[in-house]
Amino acid sequence: MKNNLREISLVADHPKCMILNKLMEINVQARIFELNAGIDTTNHLIGINDYKNNIPKLKDDSITIYKNIKDKTWMESSSCEVCTAAAKLNALIINVKVFHDGKVQYKMLFQKQEILKLLKEQLDSTDIKYSISDIDQKIPNELTLRQKEILYIAFRMGYFDITRKIKLEDIANEVGISKKSVQITLRRALNKIVLEYVFENL
Known part of the structure; x- marks a missing residue:
């Protein structure tokens, strides 16, 4: 990493x-x-x-x-x-x-x-x-440290900007893992965030 x-x-x-x-x-x-x-x-x-x-x-x-x-x-x-x-x-x-x-x-x-x-x-x-x-403990239903890391880097590098500044390959190179791993980790993290929002706010 x-x-x-x-x-x-x-x-x-x-x-x-x-x-x-x-x-x-x-x-x-x-x-x-x-x-x-x-x-x-x-x-x-x-x-x-x-x-x-x-x-x-x-x-x-x-x-x-x-x-x-x-x-x-x-x-x-x-x-x-x-x-x-x-x-x-x-x-x-x-x-x-x-x-x-x-x-x-x-x-x-x-x-x-x-x-x-x-x-x-x-x-x-x-x-x-x-x-x-x-904070080093893993709390159930919260994002894992790796998921937080990928989200953090994606956010800071402009992946979520309206005009996307980077690709998954750029995040993968930054973290040192495969593009596929970044894609899976990002999807799982976003799924948790969306589920929490849906159940708490809608």
Whole structure:
């Protein structure tokens, strides 16, 4: 394997996220389904309880609210310490969980081992309190590490772009396995993702 993918869990204590802070301020329960981290701004796909009544409470000069899709809404705000660091280091945030005490868990994927050291340096330059742990166990019904690796590389290299930038052969060469193995792994991973979405959202 040419790329040793690493998955970590980072728990941050009250990150400076305008959206999460606003949700806590108005005491609205919400779930983050997707997060596109940027150095300056970050987009959050958020599901909000009692959407029609609570969405007006979220209006704020620091938050941009886009059109909702089945009670989920894209919201944009300035990036917190974690999202800024992740974007700078090209780490992929694959899951976000918000706790009632203000702590937020981020699951991240990255390829180069030295990224973890750089991530810590980035966060240590801020005043945020955080903890990091490796995720090495295989959880039933979740993607395997190899499936995550293939998805990560495919995403980063532009395989899922509207105008596809790479072919399966390019992913195979990057990972060091056959085109057929990439195709099978990618199909199985996407099948799991689609099944989870269908059963949870449709």
